[in-house]
Every structure is written in structure tokens, then in C-alpha cells.
């Protein structure tokens with residue numbers, strides 16, 4: 001068995017601005033495992049700084065390269081790997097990079113496309129878009145383009161004091177399925193700002209308050225009528241259950257990378273439905289490799305809301321895969337090939353590689 005990692009830096013077509021900063025590149029770690037003639041791949045959703053969560057590429061490289069790699073020498077099934085890595089606290093992004101690598105491996109080993117291997121797939125994902133913050137005319141133009149491309153839900157990034165973005169979009173497009181994502185920018189004391197957002201018939205407000213909070217989100221949910229969707233706060237199936245139990249949210253943005261992988265993603269979707277909640281699959285500006293896991297997950301019938309995964313060409317002029325996703329009528333078809341079903345463009349991968357390392 002061979003396990004290697006590639007640190008890649010790929011320019012984004014448009015810089016992506018959230019309340020926590022602007023990203024101009026996707027700084028990803030790509031993992032490549034070779035075993036018994038099978039090539040499996042995955043991507044860590046970390047980036048060069050710990051802005052969205054506490055992990056970054058350096059911590060993920062340490063956790064995987066020094067610790068988790070010891071649990072994968074015999075290529076365990078994803079379930080077994082997750083059991084072995086319970087002794088490592090947190091570091092879900094690192095764990096999920098390996099968990100997903102093993103899912104790709106085992107679905108290839110069983111000669112099945114990942115979406116079918118995971119569970120009941122629709123064969124396609126319902127696509128929504130996440131639009132970063134910029135000047136109002138540009139944001140409205142991007143919303144218009146998204147409507148023309150038939151996205152099923154449009155999400156815009158906001159921050160405290162930029163509620164004008166929502167008003168301007170609603171004034172222009174009164175009927176679209178619209179949501180906002182604050183990436184933790186508000187505090188519970190900012191109720192007057194949050195109440196402004198409550199006027200615009202939003203599908204939900206994503207992660208208004210702190211990334212580790214459930215209690216204030218629960219209070220907030222009783223003071224506004226717009227549903228709350230949690231992203232950063234939901235780091236495990238247990239957290240999801242607690243959040244739903246106390247009414248901190250009724251919608252969850254599941255990112256397999258944030259919750260420790262695909263097994264936990266499936267668990268969270270099931271728990272949410274037990275509570276009458278809804279789930280969708282988010283994204284972290286992944287390359288075609290990470291994106292293919294998100295699309296496979298988003299195609300599952302237990303995922304009931306459109307997610308954040310756009311086709312590759314929203315992000316990169318040239319991706320590191322040979323078969324990029326296309327969008328048709330607001331849906332993206334899952335790949336047919338075994339596993340994640342992507343062909344890796346080694347020329348592009350090596351071209352974007354800043355450093356590479358053999359781990360095992």
C-alpha cells in the first residue's frame with residue numbers, strides 16, 4: 001500500500017468573500033492511495049489558515065501523517081477506520097479526508113459508483129449556489145446569472161451591517177428561493193440586525209451566531225420566524241441531535257469534511273429527519289476530487305434540500321480532473337465510473353503542486 005499527499009494551490013476564477021475573509025486560491029491537500037491495482041483519491045477541506053474551523057493544512061498533515069496513517073496500513077473499511085480513530089479528539093477534517101479515501105477505495109474495489117455504494121441515490125444532486133460578498137451590482141448580477149442557470153436555491157454571504165444585500169436582492173427578485181450565510185458574524189445581542197433579515201422570506205439563515213454555539217441559536221430561533229440552518233456548530237451526529245432537540249436549528253448544512261466523513265453525514269441526515277428537520281450538502285470550494293464526494297452525498301435520497309455544490313467551472317479555469325461536472329436544469333449528475341468516478345489530470349495536479357510527500 002502506498003499513500004501520498006499533494007499540497008496544491010489553484011487560483012479561483014473569482015475571489016470568494018465571506019464574513020471571515022477572502023479566498024483567492026483553493027489551497028487543498030489531495031490524497032492518493034494505491035493498493036492492489038486500485039487508485040483511490042480524496043481531498044482535505046482544510047485550507048492554509050484556520051478561519052472557518054480550527055484545522056488547517058498544517059494540522060491536517062500532522063494528524064494524518066503522524067497519527068491517522070498508522071490506522072490505515074491494512075486498508076480498513078471506513079467504519080473500522082472511524083472506530084480506530086476515536087482516540088484522536090476532534091480533527092474531523094483530517095479524519096474525513098482518510099475516511100473518504102477509504103470510501104473511494106472500497107466502492108472501486110466493489111466496482112460501484114460511490115453514490116450507489118453509499119445508499120439510495122437519485123443519480124443526481126439538486127444544485128444550489130453560494131455567492132460571496134462583493135459590491136451590490138455585482139452580487140445582483142450574479143444572482144441573475146444563477147437564476148438563468150436554473151439553480152434551485154441561491155445563497156448569499158452576508159455579515160453584520162450588510163443586511164442591505166438581502167433587501168436589494170429581494171427588491172429585484174421577490175420570488176426566488178433565497179438564503180443567507182453569516183458564517184458566525186452576529187452575536188446574540190444583535191437581535192435588531194437579525195430581525196431585519198427576518199423580513200425577506202428567506203429559506204433559512206445559516207450560522208448567524210458563534211461556531212460552537214447551540215443555546216443562543218435556540219433562543220434566537222424562538223425570536224425570529226426564519227428557520228435557522230447550522231453549519232459550523234454541527235460537528236458530529238451527537239451535536240446534531242442536541243441542536244435539533246433544543247430547537248437551535250431545523251436545517252443542517254452537512255459538510256462531510258466538517259463532521260468526520262460520509263458515515264457521520266448519513267447519520268446526521270437520518271437524525272435530522274427524525275426531528276422533522278432538513279439537510280443539504282455544503283461545500284468548501286473543493287477541487288473536482290472533493291466535489292465528487294459532495295455530489296455523491298448530495299444525490300442521496302435522504303438529502304432533501306438543494307446544496308451548495310456548483311459545477312467545477314464556477315471555481316476553476318482548469319480543474320485537476322478530466323471529467324468535470326455539468327449542470328442541467330439545476331441538477332448535476334453523479335459520475336458513472338466506480339468510486340468517485342473522476343479521471344485525475346496528472347499534468348494539472350502536478351502543475352498545481354507546491355509540495356508532495358509519501359506518507360506510507
Ligand code: OSB
Pocket residue numbers: 052130181183231282283284285286308309310
Ligand atoms: O460556510 O458554507 C460555508 C466556502 C468556504 C468556507 C465556508 C463556506 C463556503 C461556501 C462555499 O459557502 C460553498 C461552495 O461553493 O463550495
Ligand code: MG
Pocket residue numbers: 181183206207231232253282
Ligand atoms: Mg456556511
